Amino acid sequence: MIGSLALTSLRRRPLRTFLTALGIAVAVGSTVIFLSLGEGMRRAFAQELRGLGPDLQVSFGPFDGTVFTAVPELPIRYVGTLEAEAERFGITSVTPILLYVRGSLATSTAFVFYGVPADMDPRSLYADFELIAGRSLDPTVPDALEAVIGEQAARRAGMTVGDALRLNPRASFEIVGVASATGGLLDNAILVPLPALQDAIGTTDRVSFLALDLRVPEQASRTAAQIAAAYPELGVQTRGDISSIFERGMQITDVVRLGISGIALIVGAIAVANTMLMSVFERTREFGVVRAVGARPRFLFGLVLIEALLLSLVGAAAGIVLGQVGAHVVNVLAFEVVGVEVAAVTPRLVAFAVAVAAAMGLLAGLLPAARAARIPIAVAVARE
Amino acid sequence: MLRLVLRAKGLGKVYRTPSGEVTALTGFDHTFEPGCVTAVVGPSGSGKSTLLNLLAGFDTPTSGEVWIGNDAVHALPERERSRLRLRRFGFVFQSFNLVAVLSAEQNVALPMGLAGIPSALRRRRATALLERFGLQHRADHLPHRLSGGERQRVALARALANDPDVVFADEPTGSLDSAAGSKVMDALAAVAAEGRIVVLVTHDPTLAGRAQERLRLHDGRLVEVGAPAVLDTRTSIAPHDVGAA
Structure with missing residues (x-):
């Protein structure tokens, strides 16, 4: 009931749904592209290590x-x-x-x-x-x-x-x-x-x-x-050592890329929160009516939260597709320049993007949902 | 079917505003009987809407009590008041207040869905209610595709969705022309004739004249209780005779 109502509400307001989902898609897409760079470099290095012959490498220091x-x-x-x-x-x-x-x-x-x-x-x-x-x-x-x-x-x-x-x-x-x-x-x-x-x-x-x-x-x-x-005085490394040195370097760049992605995600979250707040404001009377006919406050809380979650997941799906296209473009350019595909959209990256989008939707929906649940019926139904 | 009475005892409401306290209703006593349309009349600011909000559990009184059967509406926690509104009360508003993104049938089915009635059953009951008000051909239409009279009859069908004991109607004909308004009043009379309590808040003296009982409010006080009128002949019409406005 609550799910179909949320879905109906989003479907019947297509322009708002589309624009908000687009904002989330851009945020998630840019996150996917940024993070895919790390995934691609990891993959390229792993491939390289597989082909690396020597059992040990000895350096000075x-x-x-x-x-x-x-x-x-x-x-x-x-x-x-x-x-x-x-x-x-x-x-x-x-x-x-x-x-x-x-x-x-x-x-x-x-x-x-x-x-x-x-x-x-x-x-x-x-x-x-x-x-x-x-x-x-x-x-x-x-x-x-x-x-x-x-x-x-x-x-x-x-x-x-x-x-x-x-x-x-x-x-x-x-x-x-x-x-x-x-x-x-x-x-x-x-x-x-x-x-x-x-x-x-x-x-x-x-x-x-x-x-x-x-x-x-x-x-x-x-x-x-x-x-x-x-x-x-010598430094002696196995292939695993070399891999861990690389991994440490990658983790540092992960933090940097995650930080940049975080900005995009915050912008996306604000878009969802703004849309849901506007929606709650515009639908005050509708929510008052739903409460008047017997819905409990937590029903409206859940309704708004589910709408925010659905918006985020739709945006995330589009964002992942966008990210894949972006990563492909990056790879074409990188291959031309350095001969290595530096971006990869891996399953764990997709799972991360979906989880982040869902968390973003839920967090962004909390305040509007709480507001919807507190709408006084008498005031809402009398509103023109 | 045994219906319950709705009683108000010493009901009062005082609003606290920045400029001081405003008494919207004071010392209201009345028992609303099943099978009766009770019109609440009075000028703007006389306390009609406040009374309706308190009776329906939309708001809590500052003083006094509201009882439906053995349930003390005034003392129930919000969760129980929601249950009461869902199971025992139905509402019709002046501006229809249908959910804009839901079709006529979905609007009627909404309270049933909230009550946990299975989808197939609520669909069947919503269809039957729309048929009762001559709207079966409009079932899939969104509210903005319906005329004012049709919207109000959808709202009435929704009010009856969970077979309530009381139907509250707040200026139900205020947005309608006289012909459509008359049809809605016929429908309300038919609803009362089924043994329900109908509380009708109105400015319209013609509409109030067709009620079996009339309460007049002035400055938040009940100043006149009109004797039950002779039943309007139109209230005896069968529900299925209530056609399109």
Whole structure:
């Protein structure tokens, strides 16, 4: 009875219902888009971690953003040190990696260079590595000025096999192959021989990190602790550690995005509260009549609350669709620029949006509902 | 069917306003009998609406008592007064006061829904009540598509939805032309003839003249109780004879 009355009331006032639901849809939609960015980045990183080969990564000091700085910090002598300890720690390979970011104001000419030993199998670093054009780095010429470029980076820069890729005035690499790594970081990276990259940036005795493969990968956490105890100056991370570092970063951005979304949601809640208050004011006589014919105050309280809830849920449904469209647009743009889909509307995000909209509707409806329940019958029915 | 009487004893209402106390009604005593249309007349500000509000439980008296059968309306908590209005009272207002977003049938069914009557049964009873007032062909129409007379007859049908003992009618013909008003008065007389109490608040002397009993209020006091009049012949018409206005 109360539900059908609420539904009838909303249906018979289509313009007001539409406009209020639209306000909620915009609020929920913008929230979904904001939060989908975090979901998309989590998904992209999880995909990347799945393809990540090494069981351990060793850095100089804690593993954080500094591994991507222009000046690498890990002395290369640790390659020999750890190889000498291979038996003790169950290490099967130690691969030095030098990261170098060539920045640019134009995203199409900004690249991440990975200096790796030319004889290294890229699959040990990225399990999904697949050559789709040209060839791999030539292991017989370890310091050749040649590069294997990720598919997205190649597409973005408009380059293909045979083109020259200039790093700086001292080095220009010839592209010999194009690789695909199914949307992971390697899609946007450029593999070059380690000595060539060291020469190019003038760092011959340091690298960014070491990738270690273990005989028993399941014991990665224990081995990491053992290496860290033996060499306290090193930072040793498992894939899980890297994931948690990323997750901590994401949680910080979650708070920021939630804060921005909160503003949109508050605006939506005010729209619902305003509409319901106006509605209660305009329907004073109607509510007085319903009370006169026998409805208890709590019936009107429930009626107004249900109307607010229905409005919010209709708005939320439209908002989720709006958010999905928005996230798709963001993904199209982001893929063009950075080669990664950064937005994802996940089931938990949809559930969150619905729950928030419902809570918003109920909260916004409380004051109007209380007001409707307190309407004096004698005054209401006499009102013109 | 045994109907109850409605009694008011020493009923009074004083409103407190910023400029002082205003006595709207004082010392009102009367027993309203079943099967009788009682017209309450008097000039504006004489206390007619206040009396109706107190009798119907819309407002609480400052003094005195209101009884319907063994229920002390004046002393009941709001929850019980709501139940009383739902089960024993019916209302007809001057400005119809139909719920604008509900069809004629839904308006009539509203009190039944509040009383918890199952959907199929309330639909059947609403249809029967609309038929009684010659409105079966208007069942699906919203109030704004109905004429004034039709709206008032829908309101009357709604007032009878839960088979009440008392029907309160506050200026029920005030917004109608004389022909439509006459039809509504016929209907009210027919309702009283079924053994219900009909309390009719009106300015219209013609309408008051057709009631069996007349109470005149002045400055919040009952100043005259008119002897029961000879039954208007039109009140004896069968309910189904009350046609469209």
